[in-house]
Amino acid sequence: MSDIQRIATDPRRSRAVVYNGMVFVGGQTADDRSQDIQGQTRQTLAKIEKFLADAGTDKSRLLTAQIWIKDIKNDFAGMNEVWDGWTVPDSAPTRATCQCELASPEVLVEIIVTAAV
Template identity: 85%
Template sequence: MNDITRIATDKRRSRAVVYNGMVFVGGQTADDRSQDIRGQTQQTLAKIEKFLAEAGTDKSRLLTAQIWIKDLKADFAGMNEVWDAWTAPGAASTRATAQCEMGAPDVLVEIIVTAAVGKTAA
């Protein structure tokens, strides 16, 4: 039986959970919500990178991503611009992107990812 490792856990949730060779990073959003979609996406991806590193992996080991955007029509291209620059070359994950009502009105993007734990590109 594999152990479960929980990262940045509070009463309500863990920011990441490592189990069976995979890390599941819960929904991440930007801290500075005054930023536009590019700024919020950059901040969100930086937080994801931090949790991946804490779990012993990196973005080159991404398996899947789910991206929620407040306004696809207005912000899909800007989010993709940042995402494409961030994604490790030759290591694109599966991905789904959807428009949804966010938990707070100033959140423009929320992202969750799953990655394999193990040998990293760094």
């Protein structure tokens, strides 16, 4: 049986969990919520990159991503511009993107990823 490694755990959640050769990074959002969609996406992806590194992997090993956007009509293109520049060429994960009401009105994007270690 594989050990479970939890990263940045508090009473409510772990930011990332490593199990059986995979890392599951929970929903990440920007810290500076005054930024536009591109700024929030950059900050969110930087946080994800850090948690992947903490788990011993990187964005070239992404398997899947879920992206939630507050306003997909107005922010999809801006988010995609940052996402496309961040992903490793020829290593894009599977991805689903949808519009939803997020936990705070200032949050424009939330992203979850799973990667191989």
